[in-house]
Amino acid sequence: MPFRYLFGPVASRRFGRSLGVDLLGQRICSFNCVFCEAGPTQTCTMMRGSYVPTDAVVAELRAWLDSGGAADVITLAGRGEPTLHRQFGVVIDAIHNMCAIPVVLLSNGSLFGLGEVREAAARADIVKVSLSGWDDASMANVNRPASGLTFDAYLSGMIAFREEFRGELRLEVMFVDGVNTADDCVTKLAACAAKIRADRIELNTVVRPPSEAGTGAVSEDVLHRYAVYFGPQAVVIGCSGEAAPASDNAGDILSLSEQIIGLLARRGCTRNEIAMGVGCPFGRLESCLQILTKQGRIEKAPERPDYYRLVSG
Ligand code: SF4
Structure with a gap:
């Protein structure tokens, strides 16, 4: 939800x-x-x-x-x-x-x-x-x-x-x-x-x-x-030991997109952090990240390519 x-x-x-x-x-x-x-x-x-x-x-x-x-x-x-x-x-x-x-x-x-x-x-x-x-x-x-x-x-x-x-x-x-x-x-x-x-x-x-x-x-x-x-x-405090999400409760792709946008509006996150944040397996998450990137809504941070963030403006 x-x-x-x-x-x-x-x-x-x-x-x-x-x-x-x-x-x-x-x-x-x-x-x-x-x-x-x-x-x-x-x-x-x-x-x-x-x-x-x-x-x-x-x-x-x-x-x-x-x-x-x-x-x-x-x-x-x-x-x-x-x-x-x-x-x-x-x-x-x-x-x-x-x-x-x-x-x-x-x-x-x-x-x-x-x-x-x-x-x-x-x-x-x-x-x-x-x-x-x-x-x-x-x-x-x-x-x-x-x-x-x-x-x-x-x-x-x-x-x-x-x-x-x-x-x-x-x-x-x-x-x-x-x-x-x-x-x-x-x-x-x-x-x-x-x-x-x-x-x-x-x-x-x-x-x-x-x-x-x-x-x-x-x-x-x-x-x-x-x-x-x-x-x-x-x-x-070192770098995080990141864990994979356990279950798929992300709902449909539209809802998942909005959850990802909501998460990244607060701060940039790694792919693993996004997966944990929205409770979504990597396969489905990857498709959604690619769609949002193509739409120009999110991008990888040039200085840290493992991080996603919202496209500003
Ligand atoms: S500017 Fe950012 S890091 Fe500094 S206190 Fe505010 S939220 Fe925290």
């Missing part, structure tokens, strides 16, 4: 099979990171709003569960910063009321300076925030935040959240080759990370085709070297 606000379940490198919930509907974020896999931010803002109707999101979740939907986690993610949605806490509560699937909030942490955002975020089971800079200049370089956010406010918000949150807090540190990878940069990032006191620090790099061409990855060996700076909580 095609959904407007739900996508997947997709194979997540960190959470298993994850049903995504998109609370923005468009590329709306408080950051415009150079490494963003979803492409350039269209609306870069710190302004919270009701970007998609909460009732419609909850109705889709109800329908998905009623149709036998199963996942390891339900993740508030999508194409931007989920805490920009004024009622993301209501959605978390609704999920808890409807099922026992743990809720993950993927946030950049930029709005955690607001008490009401921290209070709503604390209702999730796992919260993952991110860090790529250590002061205003480095944050401007990598994250390109909306105006009005200072690094001190950003870091203080995440520190305050840690003090209040009883669930599992993960911190992702994203390394961009030549941008925040000099030894003194890594030292400063590690010092900031230590203040947040996350349960787990995930060291990551640009794996998917990034927002800015030429934004490069560091090797997994280098990430392992950095891990020493971050202490025992640090883990290196």
